Amino acid sequence: MTKNITWHDGKVSYNQRCDNLGQEGMVIWFTGLSGSGKSTIAVEVEKELVLRGQAVYRLDGDNVRHGLNSDLGFTAEDRNENIRRIAEVAALFKDSGMITLASFISPYQETRDFARERAGADNFIEVYVKADVETCAKRDPKGLYEMAKKGEIKNFTGISAPYEVPENADLVVNTKELSVEAAVAKVLEAIDKRQAWIKENLEATG
Numbered sequence: 001m002t003k004n005i006t007w008h009d010g011k012v013s014y015n016q017r018c019d020n021l022g023q024e025g026m027v028i029w030f031t032g033l034s035g036s037g038k039s040t041i042a043v044e045v046e047k048e049l050v051l052r053g054q055a056v057y058r059l060d061g062d063n064v065r066h067g068l069n070s071d072l073g074f075t076a077e078d079r080n081e082n083i084r085r086i087a088e089v090a091a092l093f094k095d096s097g098m099i100t101l102a103s104f105i106s107p108y109q110e111t112r113d114f115a116r117e118r119a120g121a122d123n124f125i126e127v128y129v130k131a132d133v134e135t136c137a138k139r140d141p142k143g144l145y146e147m148a149k150k151g152e153i154k155n156f157t158g159i160s161a162p163y164e165v166p167e168n169a170d171l172v173v174n175t176k177e178l179s180v181e182a183a184v185a186k187v188l189e190a191i192d193k194r195q196a197w198i199k200e201n202l203e204a205t206g
């Protein structure tokens with residue numbers, strides 16, 4: 001594994017980076033079925049935060065699979081490796097002081113817990129983007145459910161591969177009941193609350 005490797009400290013602290021940006025680093029982790037609304041919500045949250053002048057970056061399943069994770073498919077093993085790498089990347093973005101929006105199906109509780117641990121639980125918000133498989137299949141924005149039902153895509157989440165419903169999500173956004181605007185408002189509120197909490201409780205500890 002990591003043999004003959006030594007950690008090299010810099011001269012700039014995490015708190016200094018955050019002070020420069022005027023915010024706390026965070027990871028907002030959106031999990032849910034394909035078509036539940038993860039990307040739609042994350043895109044709007046990113047836009048709102050940028051309009052407020054905050055430093056934000058969005059990592060998205062389809063996009064990351066074009067580059068960093070283009071060698072991975074959709075077996076349980078590949079999904080776990082996909083999320084492991086993304087959890088590490090998201091933790092690095094958080095360490096840079098960014099508000100990091102990560103939208104991945106991330107179907108397994110264990111890998112979502114790993115992402116929380118790498119970012120630090122205080123700076124991590126797990127958002128369960130809730131919509132049942134019937135609703136998602138009806139929306140079918142990319143036509144993938146149609147193909148999965150015909151057997152043209154294997155291991156498709158909700159049809160032929162599992163999705164473990166989050167046990168301890170920090171926020172549940174039910175997109176069957178809420179409008180996009182209402183869902184986005186709930187996420188922004190959770191981010192603002194957590195930013196204030198971190199400032200009050202953690203800043204002094206460095």
Ligand SMILES: Nc1ncnc2c1ncn2[C@@H]1O[C@H](COP(=O)(O)OS(=O)(=O)O)[C@@H](OP(=O)(O)O)[C@H]1O
Binds near residue numbers: 061103106144
């Ligand atoms: N078999 C199968 N199952 C689920 N999804 C599939 C599959 N094949 C391709 N796609 C497309 O890949 C997107 C999901 O990638 P993720 O990296 O988020 O998946 S995972 O977290 O590793 O489970 C997913 O994007 P979203 O619809 O935005 O969720 C799909 O567009």
Ligand SMILES: Nc1ncnc2c1ncn2[C@@H]1O[C@H](COP(=O)(O)OP(=O)(O)O)[C@@H](O)[C@H]1O
Binds near residue numbers: 032178
């Ligand atoms: N409240 C809502 N939040 C997010 N998306 C919604 C909502 N209501 C309906 N939708 C629709 O559901 C679809 C979700 O697609 P997408 O954001 O690509 O999902 P995912 O990223 O989870 O695969 C979009 O067509 C979007 O317009």
